[in-house]
Amino acid sequence: MNIFTKNFKALKQIVLYEPPKDPPPFVLAEAERSNDTPAPVTSSLAQYEALLRYAHRLADTIEKSLTALKQPYQADKIAALKLEIAALEKQQDKLSPVLETYSLSQSPANQEISTSMEENKLTLEKLYNLPDNQDLIIRRLTIPAQPPVDAALVFIDGISDKNTINLAILQPLMLLGKRDKSLFQKAGLEELLAEYLPGNQVKLVHTFGDITSAINMGDTAILFDGLSQAALIETKGQEHRGPDRPTLEQSVRGSQSAFTETLRVNTGLVRTLLRTSDLTTEMLTVGTRSNTLCAVMYLKSIINPELVVEAKRRLQGITTDAVTQAGMLQLLMMDQPILPYPQALSTERPDRVAAALAEGRLAILVDGSPFAIVAPISFFTLLHVAEDFSLPWVAGSFARILRLLGTLINVLLPAMYLAISYFHQEALPTDLILAIGAAREKVPFPAFVEIASMEFAFELLREGGIRIPGLLGSTIGIVGAIILGQAAVAANIVSPITVVIIAVTGLASFAIPDYSLSFAIRLTRFVFELLAAMLGLIGVSGGIITIIVLLCSMKSLGVPYMAPLAPKTRYGYDAILRGPNAAQELRPDELSPQDIRRQPTVSLRWTKQASGKKKGDKS
Amino acid sequence: MKAQPGNMGIAEGMSLVFITTSSTIFLAAWSLAIDRTTTASWMMPLINTCTGLLTLCLLLYVLSVTSTDLYDACQLLVGTTATRLIVLYYIGIYFLDATLLLRQFAENTLLTALPELPFEIAIGWYTIIAVILSYIGIEATLRAGYIIMPLIILASFTVLTMLLPQYEILYLAPWRGPGLDKVLASGVMSSGINIGILIPAFLASSFQNTKTVKYSVLYALGLSCLVKTATLAAFIAAFGTGSAREKVLPFYELSRLVYINRYIQRIESLVIIVWAVAGILNITVLVYAGIYLLARLFNLPTLKPLILPVLLLISALAMIPEEITSVITLHTKLHFGLYNIGTMLIPFALFVMALIHAFKQKNSKKQPSCQ
Known part of the structure; x- marks a missing residue:
């Protein structure tokens, strides 16, 4: 091909352009939604x-x-x-x-089990989208009874224990050849389950709804040709991690175990701390598609029964596709979901759950989530940590006051700085105001822009630090903060006082033990900054009273959020300050527990008893 | 009635009475009182608290005889027409008081904190907050008031303590005043300042029982009296009557006077938060009480739709006076005049009617029926 032909072809391509003959890119078509009922055909x-x-x-x-x-x-x-x-x-x-x-x-899930194995298989295929869905295993076998019976084992690969299926179901069923009895005679199936299947939980069901909910949990169903019943055998065995150290709620002197993703391990962890028959665990399912198992735990002789009824009413009243995390469930159960303040405690520590249950609260554990929801709570509960009661009461109270001050600093410090620097300069000593003025002299932006930009940078660092995996996250956070702060000051974008204020505020935010509360406080802080920039301390005053009234109007599972302060209830030395352990005589009054007394007035009975030495002993 | 607030206890009642009776320490009312009774002015809160306690006793008797709240008690004792007139009077004075407070707190904002702010915006800001708080409800507002109350007392006493070196105790000697008779008369006439003590009686059915009303008013009046007397005494002791009668805002002026060292001085900016919060709460409570009575009067199923229009009207009314001195003068005249009908005359009249009612009931029980 000479140069003339090449140029001619290139020119021809330009003039007579044709689109490439590649297949068109995939574009998701808009679904046609119609409310028509399925065609009768x-x-x-x-x-x-x-x-x-x-x-x-x-x-x-x-x-x-x-x-x-x-x-x-x-x-x-x-x-x-x-x-x-x-x-x-x-x-x-x-x-x-x-x-x-x-x-x-009807939905196939509501259908009754047929006597025909073929019909049952077809229903299962419809329910589990077979053969596309490769998770469901249907193992056909013949039970050598008299006469032999066709049967099918149904289970989901990955969440069932294959050893249990092999040893506790298949092996005994296949050894049934020695049995001369018929499965079809009266109580024949019950005898089979009682004599041949060594599973720890075995039961008979009649509908596909029961079968699906059991095999979705990891159990195995056995369908028998000619019988309109199925046997369910407990074979749960999905892979899970064991209890690990807490990552978010670390403690120096408290327990070092945290919840895992497996519900039964979590309920067991709580029970190891409260070994009493009084501890009740009720199981409920939430989510029409996820069928997530939830455990409601409480101490029956302590908790106000109305709380249990209300919690169950709310759980049963949730109609949603899927609940995959405890946090989602918490939001679906909240009294005021519009407000950012957490109305239940989310904890990964079994010891905190046990302590809360002993106070008359209830805990909700969600399968697949390593966090428990504790409710009802008060605002002050969110400022408590697990080891408060492991420290001497003076130290515990000091730590609590420190956290409360941290919360106040977090909300108010940048707003106060803005209000004072804009409108009330006389509040500062002359030397200080001159120092601040000198530091801000070279900065071209107003104080609000400085604060807002530093807040934005800090929030980005915080969010980035969480998303970056492993230790790198915190390192990048620290290095980023130092470099950004120094560079911003050196570039005269912000003044050193702004960096100090944002750094102190950020530090104070880490003193808040609850992550959700910390988030809510941050959002409140931004509103306060805006109010302070617009109306100075008058704006801040309006913000303060509005937020206090809002907090006073809130409820956690029907219990006032600011109790025992507002409304004033009997104070049990465990709200803002913490009394000595021996003085914790009463349970929180606002929970109206059945048994208000936690311990007798003289709980340290050894102080009133004589020591081992008898009077007159000289040795 | 759906608008009926929930169960309130002593704490909520205390907050209600304390907020409505003590926030005058942040206003000019006491400067004008000093003008009348000079060095003995600090006695006035003591005297009007005594009359307030007397009113409380009368009201408690009325409530115990009728076993209901003040509105129903009025209906039982004086009939529907008179009740409507009485309630209209109280609605009027609560809204009027809220209007005058709104204007004064807005003006204080301009005087002390934001001199360049248009006063319409200041009024608008207080109105917005009052609307939000009223929508959230009286119960939560009073609970918040109970949290704020110790902070107000603490802030007041901190300022007064910091001024210890500035006091001249002899300024307080009553014999340098106009005479005890005048002080007593002025003290009794200033009882209108405590108009808020009737609100718990109107909301009695929302309180747990009459005992709750009794103790909440009793404790709150005591605390309020302590704060007012101490502030007024400190004001006179720090400035002397000659200078004090010229100062518009007693508490603000006191906080301006603080000088402990170079770093603790002129803390007036920081106490802005205290008086602004007290002002907002006082306006909200008065407006809520007025709207509540309005809803009762017209038998309305709920009061929430009234909140915004009423507060808009109040804020518009608050903008009408051209200058603040006329507002302060009017407010003082009302405290010493019109409000006394509500704090003394009406409770006394109801007490008399309750006595007659009780006497009639006693007689009817004694006399066996003719049949």
Whole structure:
């Protein structure tokens, strides 16, 4: 190809442009939503298909019967045929047009188990989207009973324990050959479960809803051809990590174990700290698609029963697709979800949950989440930490006051700085105001822009620090803060006093033990900064009173959020300050527990008893 | 009635009475009182607290005889028409007081904190906060008031303590005043300042029982009296009557006088938060009480829709006076005049009617029926 031809072709391509012949890129089409009911044709088609399958099964049975009749008399074969015919009769009853139409109009999950193994298999295929879905395993086997019975084991790969399935289900069922009894006789199935299946939890169910909810949890279902019941055997065995050290709520003197993602491990961890028959664990399911298991734990003789009823009412009243985390559930159960302040305590520590239960609160644990929700709580509960009671009461109280001051500094310091530097300079000593003035002289921005930009940078660092994996996150946070601060001061973008204020505020925010509260306080701080920049201390005053009234109006599971301060309730030396452990005589009054007394007035009885030495002993 | 607030206890009642009776220490009312009774002015809060306690006794008797709140008690004792007139009077004075307070606190804001702010914006700001608090509800507002109350007392006494070196105790000697008779008369006439003590009686059904009303008013009046007397005494002792009668804002002027060292001086900016919060709470409580009575009077199912229009009207009214001195003068005249009908005359009249009612009931029980 010479240069002339090349140029001609290039020119031709430009003039006579044709789009490339690649396949068009994928664009998700907008779904056409219509409220029409499913076409009746589909349901009648399914009905005809079911009838056809029944006809095939009937034809097979007739053929088998003919063959058996032509042959010499065999009692076992005749017995098996009798049972098959009985099962066919049962199936026919369900195939009446009215019942079939009703059954088809229902979700497959609500359908009853059929006597036909084929029908059951088809229902399972429909429910679990087989064969596309590779998670569900259907293992066919023949139980060598008299007569032999076709059965199918159904379980989900990955969340069931294969060893248990092999040793506690398949092996005993296959050894059933020695058994001469029929499974179809009265109580035959119950006997099979009682004598041959060594699983620790075994039960019989009648609907696919029961089967799906059990196998979704990791259990195994056994379906029997000719029987309209299924056996469920507990074979849960998904992989999970064991209890680890707490990562967010570390403590120096407290327990060093934290919740995991497995619900039963978590309930067990709480029970190891409260070994009493009084500790009740109620199981509920939340999420129409996720079917997340939740455990509501409480001490029955202490908690106000109305709290349990209300918590269960709220849990059962949640209609949502999926609840995958405890935090989601917490938000769905809150009294005032519009406000950012946490209305329940989220903790990863079993000892905190145990302490809360002993006070008359309740805990909700969610399967798959290493956090427990504790409710009801007060604002002051969020400023407590696990080891408060491991320290002498003076030290514990000091730490609590420090946290409260940290919270106040976090909310008010930048706002006060803005208000004073804009409107009330006379509040500062002359030397200080001159120093601040000199530091701000070279900065071209107003104080509000300085504060806002530093806040923004700090928030970015904080968010980035959380997202960056491992130790690198905190390192980048510290290095970033130092470099950014120094560079911003050197570039005259912000004054050193702004860096100091933002640094102190940031430090104070880390004194708040609860992550959600810390977030809410930060949001409040931004509002206060805006108010201070607009109206000085008058704006701040308006903000303060509004936020206090809002907090006073809030409830946590129906209990006032600012109790025992507002409304004033009996003070148990465990709100802002902490009394000595021996003086913690009463449970929180605002919870109205059944038993208000935690310990007798003289709980240290050894102080009133004589020591081992007898009077007069000289040695 | 759906608008009925929830269960309130002594703490909420204390906060209600304390906020409505003590926030005058942040206003000019006491400067004008010094003008009347000079060095003995510090006695006036003591005297009007005594009349307040007398009013409380009368009201408690009325409530115990009728076993209901003050509104229903009025209906039982004086009939529907008179009740409507009485309630209209109280609605009027609560709204009027809220209007005058709104204007004075807005003006104080301009005087002490934000001199360049248009006063309409200051009024607007207080109105917005009052609307928000009223919407949240009286229960939460009073609970917040109970949290704020110790801070107000603490801040007041901190300022007064810091001024210890500035006091001239002889300024307080009553014999340098106009005479005890005048002080007593002025003290009794200033009872209108305590108009807020009737609000718990109107909201009695929201309190746990009459005992709650009794103790909340009793404790709050005591605390309020202590704060007012101490502040007024400190004001006179620090400035002397000649200078004090010229100062518009007693508490603000006292905090301006603080000088401990170079770093603790002129703390007036920091106490802005205290008086601004007290002012907002006082306006909110008065407006809420007025709206509550309005809803009762017209038998309305709820009071929330009234909050915004009423507060807008109040803020518009507060903007009408051209200058602040007329507002301060009017407020003082009302304290010494019109408000006394509400704090003394009406409770006394109701007490008399309750006595007659009780007497009639006693007689009817004694006399067996003719049949």
